[in-house]
Amino acid sequence: MTKKELGRKIKERRKIMSMPQNQLAGYTGLSVVTLSQIEGGKANPSFETLNEIFHFLNLEILIVVKR
Incomplete structure (x- = not known):
């Protein structure tokens, strides 16, 4: 899996969860x-x-x- 594919999966999941970037950033530090x-x-x-x-x-x- 490339960095771009991995990033796309992270973004897709975050959006499915209706989580803005700043919220996920805050949770993860x-x-x-x-x-x-x-x-x-x-x-x-x-x-x-x-x-x-x-x-x-x-x-x-x-x-x-794996995907």
Whole structure:
């Protein structure tokens, strides 16, 4: 899975949950800019960062990576 595909999945899930970027950023401790870069496929988030994002989006990393 590419960074762009991963970012798109994060953004899609966040929107399905009607969660604005600033809310997810606040939950995860990320800046809105960093979250935007992740969603745009322009950042290389660590496993820990992805785990934190997925926790608040009720996703499991293996499910997202496998698809």
